[in-house]
Amino acid sequence: MQILRVSGRRRQRAAGTHDAPGRRVLSPADEILPALGLLGGVLFPGLRGRVVLQTVAAYGAVVEATRSWDDKLVAVFAARWQPGDDPADPSLYPLGSLARVLDLRRDPTCGRWAAQLEAVGRVRTRAELRRDPFRLVAAERLADPKGETAELASLGLAIGCAGAPGDLPLEEQQRLLELDDPAERLAAVLAQVSRFKRRRLLHRRDVVPRS
Numbered sequence: 001m002q003i004l005r006v007s008g009r010r011r012q013r014a015a016g017t018h019d020a021p022g023r024r025v026l027s028p029a030d031e032i033l034p035a036l037g038l039l040g041g042v043l044f045p046g047l048r049g050r051v052v053l054q055t056v057a058a059y060g061a062v063v064e065a066t067r068s069w070d071d072k073l074v075a076v077f078a079a080r081w082q083p084g085d086d087p088a089d090p091s092l093y094p095l096g097s098l099a100r101v102l103d104l105r106r107d108p109t110c111g112r113w114a115a116q117l118e119a120v121g122r123v124r125t126r127a128e129l130r131r132d133p134f135r136l137v138a139a140e141r142l143a144d145p146k147g148e149t150a151e152l153a154s155l156g157l158a159i160g161c162a163g164a165p166g167d168l169p170l171e172e173q174q175r176l177l178e179l180d181d182p183a184e185r186l187a188a189v190l191a192q193v194s195r196f197k198r199r200r201l202l203h204r205r206d207v208v209p210r211s
């Protein structure tokens with residue numbers, strides 16, 4: 001399980017907007033989602049992770065997701081500092097993961113709120129709608145060619161057992177996330193681990209597709 005750090009209403013669909021200078025056109029298919037920024041890591045589809053919510057905005061985004069009547073979804077993006085960013089408010093990569101909130105409780109070791117998330121797919125930001133009191137984005141879901149298959153479950157297992165992607169630079173993690181084919185992602189992750197660990201991962205018997 002990854003431990004990551006971060007900088008009831010139904011989810012809304014974005015109404016189509018008129019084209020205007022400096023304004024992004026949103027599609028009615030875009031989803032309005034609360035968003036989290038992760039420091040130094042990517043939550044890959046097929047993985048579960050515990051995220052310590054270190055800011056009021058992060059806590060607010062997860063609470064907003066739990067108010068949903070259906071899947072309790074939050075968009076999760078890797079955070080990066082760019083020129084001009086507030087030191088406490090970094091920019092986010094446009095491509096991230098769609099995660100389901102499984103649990104929200106205080107961490108007994110540090111006293112902060114922590115969320116248990118399960119990444120179920122990928123999303124791309126179409127527009128950032130606000131940052132206060134928490135990030136809200138209009139995003140489109142990206143369909144994997146094979147959907148939630150054994151490759152995705154294997155990828156999650158490989159990453160968890162091999163210690164990746166935490167040992168990889170953030171840019172490399174993001175590049176893996178951008179690969180459309182889950183099997184390609186799995187191959188790329190396995191290429192990062194030693195031959196011994198790779199053999200052990202591939203011969204595990206509990207690699208099964210998620211139901």
